[in-house]
Amino acid sequence: MSDTHLPLKIQIPNQGWKQFLTARDEMLAAYDKARVLSGKRAVQTGHGIVAEAEFRKWLINFLPKRYGVTSGYIISQGLPNSDHIFHYDVIIYDQLESPVLWVDENPDSSLSGRSMAIPVEYVQGVIEVKSALKKRNVEKAVEQLAHLKPLMAFTEPSNQPSKLYLPKNFFCATVFFELRKEDEMDFAALDALVEASTLRGFYGGYVLRVDTLDKYYSGKISLIMQDEDLKSPNKSLFFWATSKSKKVSEGLYLKTQLNHSESYFSEFAFDIIALLKGTYHPNVLSSFYGMGTTQWEAGHAADIRYFNPDDVKRYEEETEKFFGTKQSGTNSC
Template identity: 35%
Template sequence: MPEITGMFGWKQFDRNRKDILAEFDRAIELIEDRPVKTEHGDALEAIVRKWLQEFLPEKYAVTSGFVIPNIYNPGMKLYHSDIIIYNRLEAPVLWTQDNADQSEQGKYRAIPAKHIVALYEVKAQITERSIGDAIDKLCEINDFSSEFPSNFHSGIIFGYLKYENRYKHKFLEKLAGTNNAFGFKNGMILRYEGDESICGHISIRRDIPEDSRTNYSTRPIVCPMNELGEIMQNEDGSVTIQNTDENKIASASIVSLGDGGYGVTRNYSRFFNVDDYGLNLTWTIDNFSEFAIKLLINLDGNDQPVQNFSFGKMFEKTV
């Protein structure tokens, strides 16, 4: 792995991700030693909630608990969510109850939908079942989507993808179902067992040209960085990825450094297309920082593409 450099904030984001994964690994080890097992996903939920509460602006609070569609509806149904991000300055907490996670973020709280700005489902491992379960949970709010504020969004966080699942193309098709979940904007896979330096980012891409609508192929759904082509600078100053394996084709993310130089990072992407939209799964070294910045952008109600922002960007090479 080459020596990594980056823009302001990259070391902090990289440290955040490593700390989350290290704490997750410790939690799994403790769970395995206990006579009564709990879900690995529960441990990851608690760790991610803690990070979010430290990362997000003070006006937002993070909790697990229940979404209340309308407090004036006596026949209301409760909807549970792993992670609720809400406006702490305006939202009433209708009630609180203890959870196995004894932190403040782990307590179950009941929050009215009108004050909730984001909901996330968290799963320890990405599998067909965990994808389906997460999307089903997110889709539960579709019937009362009008109750949420205009800057609301939803998302999914997975802990890891196992090495033996690198050719599970069915995952892409299942993940495309996130298009059915109200407000879906952001998803992340924190780790791939075959290359722990990379993180997966999940998004829905729309208005895809017909000539690029391709689905299942022999290409894996993830590829380690050391199996991708080398970053090469041409005589005219342009940058290309030199690769002879058509099943492991990388693209380059290039950021101007302001001094005539550029920072370059390889990324590996797979798509699954459905009519005029598709699932985009991208792997690279700085997807955690991209996820975090995109989260802030979505909370601000801004749909500006995250690639326009360079804060926290990581580079494999500068040219």
């Protein structure tokens, strides 16, 4: 029997793509439990706190051990003591090099729930986590990220003895645990998020779950550039949608765009690693690990779902009338 093997090549879907999604499922299960329990309280904030904690827990398990994950504060030697110190949901930092200036202990919190103060030069990324994608939550997330502007104003050479600003490869992003049916037409949420597009290193956002879409689908909010102010033909945040244009300069406009796919959890996860390593490119897959969809597994080269099944049915009926024969091969769901 020959031991000769053919050279390996990238496979899609590849090994373990559904298993990789179990981490997302675990985050959502904990969030859903907290949301049910929170519903019995006068002030319903418990599920939001759990969302932050579960996301940090996942990052701690997923990221290379060089990177620490905490909630807390970013401290710069360049800011006076009179300035307010802001708290961030998720700080990713170089834990091999960074000292921890202080720790806010909470006896009711796990180790991953402690708030730590990290020197600015060791902070690699900041992520704001909210329960649901809606205008109010987006505005809060953008407002919080905007507090980083004084620390983004300049980049410093690596041999600068006293660092005052965030590193060159710093990134920031937003995460929303769900997009609910009641917020399907809240296009203003994307308009609010585009305001963060001019922040240095702004990645966009990720939505863990979208109501009414299939189990594995999640949403990715990306930045797109255009050379003119084009109106957005939005129908639903459950399909795809874009924000209003934000003019950056003459002939340059930025938008946020929301799309959905079963592969977006893995794309988002490995984008984070690429951002931390400084190798991220918005138009290139950061990794093929975890890449797969049920459509690909069924042998389809593209997604065969349709936004509006009634439109598909009407198209089939009109086509049948025109050609006089029933058309086959059109799939709807």
